[in-house]
Amino acid sequence: MDTTRNTVLEAWMDEHGHSSNSLAEAVNAAVGDLTGRVGGLDGSSVRDWKSGRVRWPKSATRAALEKITGLPATALGFVPRGRASSYPAPSQEDPVNRRRFITAGTAFAAVTTTPAFASPRRIGTTDVERLQQRFTEIIASDHRHGGQLGIEHKAAALADEVLALQNSGSASQRVRAHLYGCAAAFRSSAMWAAIDGRRYHDAIGHMREAQALAELAADPAIKFRIWSHAGTLYRHMGRPTEAIAANDVARNLSLTRRDPMFASLGHARQAASYGLIGDARAVRRALGSAQDALARADRSLARPAWMAAACDGAELESLALAAHLSLGNFEQAEAHAHHSLALLRPRMQRDRAINTARLAHAQLGQGAVEPAIATAMLLPAEAITCHPRVTGMIRDFDTKLHIAAPCSSLTHVWDQHVRGNEARPSMASGWTTP
Template structure:
């Protein structure tokens, strides 16, 4: 008797549950990959491998796995695959046609007669976020799903805000790969409920959605996702900020887009930061200060004279002086409420570095990294910039030692922006590659990158 062929390892791991069938296969997944130019299932497998490598997630898939995801029984991807699929498509798993097993087994009784399309809309990634909301929030979410057309629960919006803030705090310590699934689930909840919410609640939901979409863009960028993924979520944030009439949030997303722009595209960075700081809206003073310092960095990158950069930084400090007391940083509270003088000075140092004044950058960063209170992510990022400034100032050994400090902060949580700056520093230090400290940094960074 022929031996029964075992299921491929990656298929067993990724399609972990077979209980849910969709009539006519899974057209949502197929449509999404065709929209992105992946015309064959082999294209999807190749894109999966590239995104997994960018995220540092182990494992590849083959065409059989893609075929399974497009079938009537797509299964439920495991944790690693959920992260990769989210980065690939910029969509929730529900929007790709996947349904968590516990939800397929426990549909509300009044949904069993719904047509397939309507039923699937209730299954789009929403109950996965229930654990983020606590027992009371979970009960409210379940009730809202059953009575979505009559949904008018302002308290549930508060639970979503709290969950988003908790996710943002976790990101500052544990990194983007840990926070991305939670952020995507919150975004899926907002998208789903907003379709049928009462007008009085819809605006609140979309306000939270704009914050969640901007934060999700940030996470994807820091995790090393392709640029189009970050752009997708930034555009969603701008859309929701616009329809809710939140001009300040619209400007803030422009600021974040400027910060996400590659330094080699300084003209675009300048356009975005200038629009954020000077557009037809009023930013809170702390957000205005951050927008002006980003404009200063862009000016430095475009070759503006140092005194022009300095005057723009002076305006940033003047804006910050108009602010009241700083508040704890929050993803859903006042924009840039936790933006402090120490952070402005550290970012100003980056502008001085870009303007060809590395010694001034070193002086500011050394002072404010000692004096300021920074989350692990921010400390890793600014320490990486200090390493680069030291390299530019002709201190290769000190630059390498500082780079190792930044690497120890950034490697485990995968703080992508800090690691990117360290790679830039390693390139600067290439002429000193034989020095022991420099060699140690380059080898350690290569190991992390691989």
């Protein structure tokens, strides 16, 4: 790990008479002003910044620092994740040189950290609209590919760019709130890509950043997305109690009372968590509530791009499929799988691959070996090799098939299919053979 000392921050602290403890206290107070909850930093936190052990503080902390200093985080010597430092070390001997360096650093950051779409003088609704278009592009990539490290990194980089844009010019309070909402949206997409790719430690880091940004934005829709994704994260990590608690936070937002579409999605995601703990009654109740809310929802209303599958009813069917698979209700799971596949839009290739793999499991669970194998063979090579969740489900399918019908001629057909796919290098990493 690069622990190059942050001499820029040290120079600013010397110039303004701050010790590590006094700066921590000032940042804590500023975090409280921004979020309504006083920060929990101490002198050791600031010393970690100065030593370079922490090169890019959390979003709320960066916003507080920028409020205190009037400088972008990059002009204070902090380096966004994945980037090398562009700042030379200032002189430790001459305070005048340090002042000149800080001034030059501020100008440098204004040029290098401002995205191409930012206005150099006034940040306005046009900038927000361009960011929202970029977010739509991230959602489209997720629908096609899902779980890819490249999507995660791109979304995280865009979140950092939005925060740099905040410091590149003046803006109204309304526009600044929208910008924080955009940053939270990008960070939540990075979180989702990490969840989908089974990079759970990274997902937790993105989640915390996204939650802080969502508080700054006061955007209920993005809060709902982050907390319901948190429920999904904990469900995939095998922590159902925390999954249910996170889903409850999402379901209790006032947005779900104003718009039944969000309520429907919240109930459906809770059903999947109840399935994980084997509570069939709670699953039925949650799915019934989801169906009722969906029936009440006005589908003509404009909603975020990430709600598309929920608005179509496809996500409700997908989550019902997941819940019934967890319960071992394979016949009901198969029915929901067919419904979800019929409702999914063509561009949602990731969801189609996942639900096709789930359908194969549901059929195998009923002892229908031939249809199960035929379904599994429908999966494209790209989905199996590139999507960790699909890869895992097909490996699990292979294991269960050889337990259920080890000597069947149909299993032999499957084995030949697997070997044929392994002969192609692009497929080799996606399959497990006996």
